Structure formats: structure tokens, C-alpha cells
Amino acid sequence: MTGGAAERVAVATDQDVVRVRQLVRTVAVAVKLSLVDQTKLVTAASELARNTLVYGGGGTVEVTRVDNGRRSGIRIVFADKGPGIPDLDLALTDGYTTGGGLGLGLSGARRLVDEFDIETAVGEGTTISVTKWCR
């Protein structure tokens, strides 16, 4: 699998979440994702970037074009050095929230992408990597 150049956005304010969304949309158009998949990926990126900001206290988002030989796609990595997630299963339950939201961001984002990886350690931070492939 080969990857293209990564584009990195620091997430520290609400405006940065908008920038992440715009960057993801630009790259999604460039790899020719369908309109539905573009919208799904942008929405997932919006959720996860906001989680990085709200729960992780800010961090970075890295957007990379990837290619596994058969299909091209996009990988987005959200990294923060926040408090981490103590109970991952609970956090991935629909409707569970600690921040007053709908509690669908993390679990919903997982349903919006093709691959979803999460690494978290309490006190060390959380890294979430998602990939969406062209159909």
C-alpha cells in the first residue's frame, strides 16, 4: 500500500474543525469519492475533529491519500494528547456522552467509514485512524 503526501491541520479552535472539513472535502473530491461517500467522510471527519478539540483538548489531524493497488482512498488520523478514553466499549455505545452532545459522534463516525482504528490510553491521549475507499 502506498501513501501520498500528508496534509496536517492543527486543531485548536472551532474554526480549525471547519478547516479540517474543507481539507477532507477537497481531498475526497480529488480521489473521486462518490458524493454520498464524500459527505459521509466529511461528516465523520467533522465529528472526530470536534472530539479531538472538545474531549482531547486539541490536537492534530492528518489527511493522506492512500492506494492499496486496487483502490484509492483517504486516510485521516486524529491525534490528541488529552485524557484518553477509560472505557472504549462504553464510549462507542450509541447515545453515551460525557459532553452533552447526542452521543453519536464516535459510534456514528465508525459507521460512516470503511476502516476505523482507535488507540487510547488514559492520561496519554487518543489516536483515531479512519479510511474510506473509493467504490
Add this chain to the structure above:
Amino acid sequence: MALSSDRSGRFADLLKGHEDAIVASWTDAVAASLRGRLSQAELYRQASELQRGFQAAFDGGAQDLEDDAAAELRAQLSELSSTRARQGFTANETAVSVFTLKDAVLRVLDEGEGADAAVLREYVAFSSFVDRAGLFTFDSYTRAREELIADQAEQLLELSTPVVKLWEGVVAVPLVGTLDSARAQVVMERLLETLVETGSPYAIIDITGVPAVDTQVAQHILKTVVAARLMGADCIISGIRPQIAQTIVALGIEFGDIATKSSLADALRHVLRMTGDKVAQKPRREG
């Protein structure tokens, strides 16, 4: 290089003694850098005011721009910067307006007693004072520009959230762009106010122009709908495009018993049908 108090006194004398010559030559230098975008008379007025500001600062024994004696001068510089920022001049052009004072003074010195070492040392000290004044202008300019941008962002917020009366008893909010918390708040307030003003029992929230509906956007919309309901108005969400519908389903957002339509026209027809309006009874007769 800081100024000593007797030096600043001498500068005050120098500026006072050659007031006309300095202001004239300063005006010329600034006019050249701005290439006629401000009138000579306007520049002359600004230059003579600033020149008097510098004079007063040195007279008061100012050794640094941060001194109390220079407070008036700082105010003048801020004023100049924000005016220039609003007039659309660059930071560079604004700062040059101050830096050129050095050229003006140098010209006066040249015509005077000639450049011996003492005069040169004084000039260097004076020059660094003007440099600080120029940098201060730069700072104020940036601040003024930032305020300008913040003002415009606020205006944009107002502009981008109109509530329109669509029909007798029906108001609509066409949302365009990103719906962040600040905008959602404005939308909700506007909608609720308009509902009261127009006495409308129906409100349509159109999200055709919202590029992505994530959980935050959905939550804002849901809250707005609940608030409108508390006031006795019924809300319909329209403009749900296919890709948005699929995303909402995948995310798991539920709009419950809130009516949703794919287009604003459908939403209006839905409302008219509920109210028994005759236009809706025979919607496609002419077609």
C-alpha cells in the same frame, strides 16, 4: 539606544525650530509612498499633528515610546493606524508614514551644521525612537485589522441568517454554510422572534445550503425545533438531499416525529395541505 533627557530636549528644539521644513519634507515623502491615494492637504495635516506629537513627547522628556510623556503620541499613532487600516492601506504603507520622519529630519540636519560625530550619534538615537514608533504603528495596524475582520464576521453572521415569510402563517429559515454554535444561537433567536412578530404557526428550516449535517448541527436544529414547539409553532425540516439522508441514517441521528421533506417546495405544500389552503388542494391543475 535610549535617549537621554537632555537629548530629547534638543530634539524637541530641533523639531520646533524647523517645524515647517520637516512637515513639508515629511509630507512629500509619505505622499510619494502612498502614490496619491490621500490628498496632499490631508497628509500635511496628519504630518503636522504627528510632528507636534513627537515634539510634545520630547518636550515632556520622553526617553522611550513607553514613557508617560509619550502617551499622547501613542494615541495619535494608534489613531493613524486604525484610520489607515480602515482605508485599506497595507501595514507597510502605514509604517512608512512614520519611518519617513527620519528622512525629513536628516534633510534638515544636512542643511544645518553638517554631519559631525555628535550630530550623527544624536541622529542614531532619534532614529531608534522613530523605529519604535513605526513598529508601534505596525502593531496597532494589525490590531485594527483584526477588529475589522471580527466586525465583518459578526455582520456576516447577521447577514447569513434571514428569516423570511413564505406564506400567510409560514416562515422559513434558509440555512447556508456552516452551522456552528454561535450561528445556531442567532438562527434560533431570529426564528423565535419572527414567529412572535408574524404570529405564524408554521416554520420551515431549510438545510439545502448546509454542506454536512453532523451530530452538532443536528443537535442545534433539534433544539431550535423544540424551542419553536414550546411556543406553539410546528417545524418542518426541508432540503434533505440524498447524501445527507444517508449520512444521517449512518450516524444514527433520529428526528423523531419532526416532519422532514426533500425540498422547500414540498415542505410548503405539506404545510398548506395541513392548513387546508386551496392552493394546496389542487397543486398540479395547471401543469
